[in-house]
Amino acid sequence: MSRIGKAPITVPSGVEVNINAGVVSVKGPKGALSREIPGEIIVRKEENTVFVERPDDSRQNRALHGLTRTLVANMVTGVTDGFVKELDIVGVGYRAEAQGPNALKLALGFSHPVVVKAPDGVTFEVPQPTRIVIKGINKEVVGQVAANIRSIRKPEPYKGKGVRYLDERVMRKAGKTGKK
Secondary structure, three states, rough: OOOOOOOOEEEOOOOEEEOOOOEEEEEEOEEEEEEEEEOOOOEEOOOOEEEEEEEOOOOHHHHHHHHHHHHHHHHHHHHOOOOEEEEEOOOOOOOEEEOOEEEEEEEOOOOOOEEEEEOOEEEEEEEEEEEEEEEOOOOOHHHHHHHHHHOOOOOOOOOEEEEEOOOOOOOOOOOOOOOO
């Protein structure tokens, strides 16, 4: 049995979980999410607990068991607490500027500013010109938006300039040595 898959999901008060026709819907104080359940995985609810089970030990069902449980648990966490990703900008003249909660203007050393628009359910905050906070209820979307912003100017290994995750460590390389 999957250790992750067999762990029950406790549903906090104020969160409503509905399961019908292979679709799990979670509604909470921060919003609502729904997801289609893959394959033959069974999701059932008993009082304030959700269980994810697999019908047999086939390779496909074993692979989907823990994944489905984690996806449903992330939906419950998202509608109660939400998810946050923080990005750090390193470089002379590199900065971010908020244009409302749904747009971001980045100066990353290009000849033009880069404008990033947030998808539905995601908001941007810029507490400092070199810090970006991405918030939302869907963990997948928050992570993908953070990865897209990082991909605009990835941290380079020689000077470390670029956009990185807040806890990311960039491996530095030694530059060329001059002739003696």
